[in-house]
Amino acid sequence: MEWLSGIAIFMQAADTRSFSEAGRNLGISSSAVGKSVSRLEERLGVRLFHRSTRSITLTAEGSLFVERCRRILCEAEAAELELSQTQQAPKGRLRISLPLVGMLIMPALTAFMHRYPAIELDVDFSDRLVDVIDEGFDVVMRTGEPTDSRLMSRPLGSYRLQLVASPGYLASQGSPDVPADLAHHVCLQHKFPSTGKFEAWPLARGEDAPEWTLPASMVCNTTGALMDVAIAGLGIACLPDFMVRQAIERGELVSVLDAHVEHQGTFRLLWPSSKHLAPKLRVFIDFMVETLFAQRAVAQTNAWG
Structure with a gap:
């Protein structure tokens, strides 16, 4: 001393x-x-x-x-x-921004609210790329690698994109065997609301394969709407595996071109860099890291068991 x-x-x-x-x-x-x-x-x-x-x-x-x-x-x-x-109960207002993937986030979020009732959540659901510091967020959840040196981050878990369509659509239009076949199908495409650009479908293409462009039979800036349209039998969509898993289990959707899809994404929590973490922020980060994808892993284990 x-x-x-x-x-x-x-x-x-x-x-x-x-x-x-x-x-x-x-x-x-x-x-x-x-x-x-x-x-x-x-x-x-x-x-x-x-x-x-x-x-x-x-x-x-x-x-x-x-x-x-x-x-x-x-x-x-x-x-x-x-x-x-450590002697203080976490409490206070926590302003967070989350992507529009409620089927993944809401079970963990409601469990957090039950465990920490003294923490008031101010939640912004949006797929736009918010400015964490300038807009006053305590923590945000996003995909991809962090690029802002002012932010700290922790990975939550990984996911992959899948191409899916309804059994009825495939029965009437046929199932694509190779990525080039998609040129003759109804493609339901996701547009990023922040940039207006289409989300690329992660399809492998050989070195000598010709260039091709996906037809945009429908464009939407929310993936939930694309899944509803795909289930209705109106085309093929490219969606995260956690979003379509239950629909596939129920027989409402079928995965196509699995052997040609190459994708691995990561969800992360990002928050402003600081010497100290407030108790309310620390417990939120720890809870989400421990819970978010653990629930999904249990569901998968039960399905495989």
């Missing part, structure tokens, strides 16, 4: 460039600050400050040491806060 106290005194002196001002901030005399710094220099075997009658300035070694010490103090503060927060 004496060692940590010496670092804290050194940091005050480094920030204020004055033993007197550092002493006033810490409630000790300037001579006590000077003696503490001298003991630290003796221990380290280097001079940390250039001293004059009017001011002090960091030496090269002092500048290097101050950056290390800043990290040490931040970690100490984080540890103290973390321990103090």
Whole structure:
């Protein structure tokens, strides 16, 4: 503790460039600050400050040491806060943004609300790419790799895209054997609301295969509507496996071209980078990591068992 106290005194002196001002901030005399710094220099075997009658300035070694010490103090503060927060029940308002995939998220979200009734959820369901910091979100769930260095992230689980159609549609229109056959089918395409671009169907194509473009028989910016249209027998859609699993089990949809689909996606939680996580945010992140795809894994295990 004496060692940590010496670092804290050194940091005050480094920030204020004055033993007197550092002493006033810490409630000790300037001579006590000077003696503490001298003991630290003796221990380290280097001079940390250039001293004059009017001011002090960091030496090269002092500048290097101050950056290390800043990290040490931040970690100490984080540890103290973390321990103090273990005695506090998570509560307060949590503003979150979630994609429009309720069949995946809602079971975990309602279970979280039962476990933490003191946390008030302000939920924005949207597939648009929100600005987490500028729009004031505590945490968002999205797919893909994080690109904003201001954000922290944790992966939740993986999914894959599947091409599906109803048995009635395939009986009347035939089942495609290779991706090129889709040119003669009714394709139901998803358009990203944030960019207006079509979501690419992840179909493998050989090196010598000719270029081809999918017909856009229907375009929609919500995947839920595309699934309803596919179940109604009106075309082939490309949808996440967690969305179509139950419809396939009920016989409402059939997966096609599985051998030609190459896709693996990841859901992630993203939140503003900070030294400390509020208890309400920490428990939300931990709960979603533990619960969201665990429910899906149990369902799959039961189906395979």
